[in-house]
Amino acid sequence: QQQVKQSPQSLIVQKGGISIINCAYENTAFDYFPWYQQFPGKGPALLIAIRPDVSEKKEGRFTISFNKSAKQFSLHIMDSQPGDSATYFCAALLTGGGNKLTFGTGTQLKVEL
Template sequence: QQQVKQSPQSLIVQKGGISIINCAYENTAFDYFPWYQQFPGKGPALLIAIRPDVSEKKEGRFTISFNKSAKQFSLHIMDSQPGDSATYFCAATGETSGSRLTFGEGTQLTVNP
């Protein structure tokens, strides 16, 4: 019930391409879905987040798409750049989880120049 499944495990994209990372969750009580970006040797940093009252949220080149009925959400990185190369984690939480985030396993993104 608390799992968040993330795919793919790794992703290689050419500069200028679109990177897409998918997550699926089981707990219907989840109501907050953040994405974190982690560079090597650093802690994860909040990138963008969405609540289920909207189906899409866009911040610059980063967009979250949310499908409540399918219990899925995804991160789209438009015009991917080598500087976007990092590990991305999806996460979820809700009232039954208190303040605790459940994280996906992570996706290592490499953007080739």
């Protein structure tokens, strides 16, 4: 059972545009929602994260929007750059529950010039 659903599978955005990736979760006990960025040949790296008591978190060009009632959260990349081209994974964590991350299926983002 896929507990975190992610869409789209792939995304092409023009340089300077906004990239939006969406995730939905099922387990309401999850209490931490990170996003990871993975470049080819590298392990995932934490990009930004949010807790469910906050509706939005912004760090530079990256913003997470969180809708607790809908059990959805999304990543917005403003002013997308070619260097942002990577695979993005949303994840969910139940802290204190063995700290095991449940990952979404991933979105391959390509930012074109």
